[in-house]
Amino acid sequence: MIPEEYIRKIIHVDMDAFYASVEQRDNPELMGKPVAVGGSRERGVVAAASYEARKYGIRSAMASSIAYRKCPHIIFVKPHFEKYKEVSKQIREIFFEYTDLVEPLSLDEAYLDVTENKKGIATATRIAKEIRQRIWEETQLSASAGISINKFVAKVASDINKPNGQKTIMPDDVIPFLENLPIKKFYGIGEKTAEKMKKLGIHFGRDLKQWDLPLLVREFGKSGTHYYNIVRGLQKSTVKPDRIRKSIGAERTFFDDIHAESDLKEELEKIMTILHKRIESSEASGKTVTLKLKSFDFEQHTRSFTFDHYINSQEEIFDKIIQLLYQPFPEKPVRLLGITLSNLKNDESDNSQSVQLTLDF
Incomplete structure (x- = not known):
């Protein structure tokens, strides 16, 4: 039995193949075809893939050249991020009609705490269904949703009936659900950790639950405490409406590798111009600047420096x-450059709330 203080009504809404779906919606010729947003046949990285492309094993962050080898008839589409932002804003306005406790994770997904909601709807399941219907009617895009007692279980649940579906894990079903959940399905457990767990005999949640806290901490460090809690349905991470931004960055992947000193400086100057506009629009300042370099063979390096004061000056950065x-000058030709400002100056606020919960999902 999970203590009542750990139970809230949380919805995780996740748009289905968001970037690709927007492009298919706006270009009917792309409907039903394998589409990759970003990159090209020869260069770049896939930012998003349509469900038709995913059938060929194509995923976001995959090199475009690999995507092309997997699916020679894939259609590469230039991303239109301003358009995606506008659609995302439209979707969030729908969320705010139901609750002010909305925590965006990215343009295409968010957590909603509907323990109390503005429309007085009795169940989180009905709210999720209504929101998904509203999104479809107003944007012609489909969304999936997970509904449960905390952010972790809701996030896992939203993948179960994708695309264009939803799944509710009722409070009494959370523990059996987690016990039977394969470790690789646990949100936040990556491939390397999952592989380590398998070697230790941990294949399902029920196996993880057999491990006591000291043993988990010994094997996995601080993450051991997290694993101990989540498999028991214990998570107090609240939905944070004013999610603190941790960094601002800009980067560019080149069609042809560059190595000449003048070319690298020229491209960095272009990237810096874009980044400075983002810093100005966010009214941000930070202490840490990071240079990201990815060579032609996909080897990636980052170099950082932390000031003893906050900066936002284009020249200083x-x-x-x-x-x-x-430090040192790159030996190999470069395919990607990026600049990030982090360790930002933010005003943190506590958005946690305490309300009496009714266990009607």
């Missing part, structure tokens, strides 16, 4: 980035 470029 760029000067430090150029210094980092020479």
Whole structure:
């Protein structure tokens, strides 16, 4: 039995193949075809793949050249991020009609705490269904949803009936659900950790539950405490409406590898111009600047410097980035450059709320 203080009504809404679906919606010729947003046949990285493309094993963050080998008739589409942002804003306005406790994770997914909701709807399941219907009617895009007692279980549940479906894990069903859940399905457990767990005989939640806290901490460090709690349905991470932004960045993948000193500096200057616009629009300042380099063979390196004061000056950031470029100067041709400002200055606020819960999902 999970203690009542650990039970809330949480919905995780996840748009289905968001970028690709927007492109298919706006270009009917792409409907029903394998589409990759981002990259090209020769270069770049897939930002998103349609469900037709996923049947060929194509996933986001995959090199475009690999995607093309897996599916020679794939259609590469240039991303239109401003359009995606506008659609995302439209979807979030729908969320806010039901609750102010909305925590966006990205443009295409968010957590909603509907323990109390603005429309007085009795069940979170009905709210999720209504929201998904509203999204379809207003954007012609489908969304999936997971509904349960906390963010972790809701996130896992939203994948179960994708695309265009939803799944509710009732409070009394959470423990059996987690016990029978394969370790690789646990949100936040990556391939390497899952492989380590399998070697230790942990294949399902019920196996993980057999391990006591000290043993988990010994094997997995601080994460051991997290694993101990989530498999028992214990998570107090609240939905944070004013999610604190941790970094602002910009990067670019090149059609042709670059290596000449003048070319690298010129491209970094272009990236810095884009980043500075984002810093200005966010009214942000930070202490840490990071240069990201990915070579032609996909080997990636980052170099960072932390100031003893907050900065947002384009000149100050760029000067430090150029210094980092020479520490040391890259030996291999470069396919991607990126600049990030992190360790941002933020005003943190506590958005946690305490309300009496009715166990009607």
